[in-house]
Amino acid sequence: MTDLFENFQGADIDRLTDCLQAIRKAGLKVDRHTMAGVNQNSGNVWVWSEDWAGAVACSIGFDVFWVYSCPECGEEWEFEEYATMEQYASQFEGQCGQCEEVTA
Numbered sequence: 001m002t003d004l005f006e007n008f009q010g011a012d013i014d015r016l017t018d019c020l021q022a023i024r025k026a027g028l029k030v031d032r033h034t035m036a037g038v039n040q041n042s043g044n045v046w047v048w049s050e051d052w053a054g055a056v057a058c059s060i061g062f063d064v065f066w067v068y069s070c071p072e073c074g075e076e077w078e079f080e081e082y083a084t085m086e087q088y089a090s091q092f093e094g095q096c097g098q099c100e101e102v103t104a
């Protein structure tokens with residue numbers, strides 16, 4: 001995060017702030033291992049820590065949501081609340097609903 005103002009400019013700083021607020025609201029903490037960035041394709045600002053069930057993102061339109069990336073197929077699942085995502089992640093353990101259907 002040393003290049004904070006090099007990586008985040010203009011409205012992206014506001015998006016980062018929204019992400020940090022969502023993280024606080026979810027009862028999570030950021031530390032030196034937490035990563036953040038701007039998705040060059042979507043324009044979304046994201047913050048992620050390996051201790052979390054997924055990442056938080058703020059879109060161009062300032063929608064804040066949580067993203068669970070399936071380790072199995074790479075599919076991304078979006079959730080409004082961290083708790084809902086955490087529940088989803090624990091339900092499938094390293095998979096997603098889609099993978100489970102294929103395996104079942």
Ligand SMILES: [Zn+2]
Nearest residue numbers: 070073096099
């Ligand atoms: Zn999957």
